Amino acid sequence: MKDKSFIEESFPVREVSEISAKEKNIRHGHISTIHIWWTRKPLGSSRATSYAALIPAPKDVVEWDKIRQFIIELSKWENSLDHNTIEKARKYILNANSGKPLRVLDPFSGGGSIPLEALRLGCEVHAVEYNPVAVLILKCTLEYPQKYGRTIKKEIKDDFLEKEVEINHLLEDVKRWGEWVLESAKKEIGKFYPADEDGSIPVGYYWMRTIPCQNPVCGADIPLTANWWLAKKDNKKVSLYPYVEGKKVKFKIVGTGYEKIPANFNPEKGTVSRAVAVCPVCGGVVDDDTTRKLFQQEKAGERLIAVVLHNPKTTGKRYRIATEKDMEVFKEAEKYLEEKRAKLMEEWGIDPVPDEPLKRVPVTFGVINVWVYGMNTWGDLFNSRQKLALITFTEKVRMAYQKMIEEGYDKDYAKAVVSYLGLVLNRLADKNANLVVYNVVGEKIEHVFGRQALPMTWDYIELNVFSGGNGDWQAHHDWILNVLSHLSQIPPVEVEDGGDGDENER
Ligand SMILES: [Zn+2]
Incomplete structure (x- = not known):
């Protein structure tokens, strides 16, 4: 032209x-x-x-x-x-x-x-x-x-019928092996996300980071949150209600479907604003510099506060305060993580939990301020159960590749299949991290990269990776299958081999 x-x-x-x-x-x-x-x-x-x-x-x-x-x-x-x-x-x-x-x-x-x-x-x-x-x-x-990803016609013959079907092998294999990964992971670590006795499934676990009150006569753990809301819709308002017993902050759930929200209680007013924290026990104030220092000195902790539930028999979400049992299960997951991490480190020759420093990420990547709060490596962006889930899924994706090779798949093709499973895993990592906030208006779990940044969050929601709902492995797998299906339908381009740099190039 x-x-x-x-x-x-x-x-x-x-x-x-x-x-x-x-x-x-x-x-x-x-x-x-x-x-x-x-x-x-x-x-x-x-x-x-x-x-x-x-x-x-x-x-x-x-x-x-x-x-x-x-x-x-x-x-x-x-x-x-x-x-x-x-x-x-x-x-x-x-x-x-x-x-x-x-x-x-x-x-x-x-x-x-x-x-x-x-x-x-x-x-x-x-x-x-x-x-x-x-x-x-x-x-x-x-x-x-x-x-x-081309759809090809294939003849199917069995004792009863003979017919021609259209099949996209790549799509079928990404589907099959993604399901295999899910089932294998669930078999191994599904027990760390137990359902409640009434059949309700935990969709997410609500955590608050904590710092010790600096008043020497108090020393209570201050749960950090900007506000107490769990659900803030027009027709449904649910909040945590903190109260003090001895030196401990305890919680009740109040609002629509629960006890009434007390008239003198304002759910908008949490314990922290711009890194300045107020102790609910003694009223003491921790200034912003001290708050950051406590995080950097590893004196901050985190506390499981509540569980977000969905019962398959009903619609909508319910909330309950986290129990000793919830923490026991989490601690078991923590213990199992250390075991599995050591085992995989031996097998792979690298730490399966990413230990690369966060600070070296160039500024052009976006705003990263979490290292100010003592989060020094990429691995620090996940709590123990989240780490366990992600390294287990990673292990299963690698195993899927091995199994495909054993079944006689072509190496490059098997690599293509696991590449899509890698994309599923990456989507999951964006959702299953300790910087993920709970959207109280939509009652849904957000993801890390809502914007181009890694901003600190005082409280976060931990996803159940097997919840059967939005954000779990299955959901991300479906997204990837949808895109792959679309991309596979783009008609091929007939391309000549080689090329001699004729005038047709531009
Ligand atoms: Zn205090």
Whole structure:
């Protein structure tokens, strides 16, 4: 294409911007759910700009409007897999460029939006990145679905019938082995997330970090929280109610469905604000510098306060105060973690809990202030049971690879399958960390990277990785399967082998 490209003359900026902005709400099958990547470009604008750059500007000005209209249609998420629209775009690009697929190189591919859309538009795509996380994302977005994710027809014969079915082996294997990982992990550590006697399943465990009161005659442990809310909806308000017994702060649950919230109690007023803490026992104040120092000197602790429950027979969530038994189970998990950690360290030659320092992360990564509170390694971002869960899932993913090799799978293919399981694990790590807050308006568990930062949280919610609900392994597995299914449906590009650097390249 030697003439000016369409984008050099015109582009429906406003319309494509509006469509791209809406993409944030689209989740199922979208690559934003494969793995977090900062500043991943919207697919709509990536597709539209790529297309407009690959077709010539028409000589006839009347044609402009038709092309602009088509670009608007093309940029819509709902047309991502629309055969007619995509084929039309592919044909137009081919015709404008002497019938051969164009080669597109993205030297800074990042989250993969531009190479993915160039691929969708029928180009031979080369994506380059040097960040290993991005490389993994790109392989799972571009390479593996194209290489292994094709739907093929397969004849099934048994004693009763003979039929032809369509099968996507990659999708089937990611499904099968993800389920295998879940079952194996559950068998081993499921006991550390026991259900209540009435069948209620703990969805999450609510923790508060604590510091010792600095008043020498008091010395109580101060549970840190900005407020006491558990649920803060229009029709449901549930709060923790702290009271003092001796030198200990104890709790009751009050609000909708429980005892009434006492009139003189304000759930908005917790024990800490901007790192200044107030002791509920003696009223003593701990200033912000001292609070940070206590954390750095490892004098801070944490306390399991409450359990968030879901009973499969009813809707909505219930809350109860944590018991001795809850803590016993947690301590057992802690003990088992040390055992397992030593065993895996022996087997793998490295600490399975990441021990790399947090401080060395460059500032460009975002705001990281947790090390001010004595969290020095990446491993410190997880409590003992969270560590146990994550190293167990990691171990099972590695075992899945070994088992595939034993079953005679091709090595590169088995690597593709476990790469997707690695993505499931990464999603889980983002949800199963001690910086995850409980959203009291939605009564749901948030994730670490709500924004590009690792901000300190006084209280946090620990996920049940087997809850059967939002955020557990199964849920993350489903997200990955959805994206893989979408990516597998992008039609292949016929690419010639080699290449002699002819005029078709740009
Ligand atoms: Zn005190």
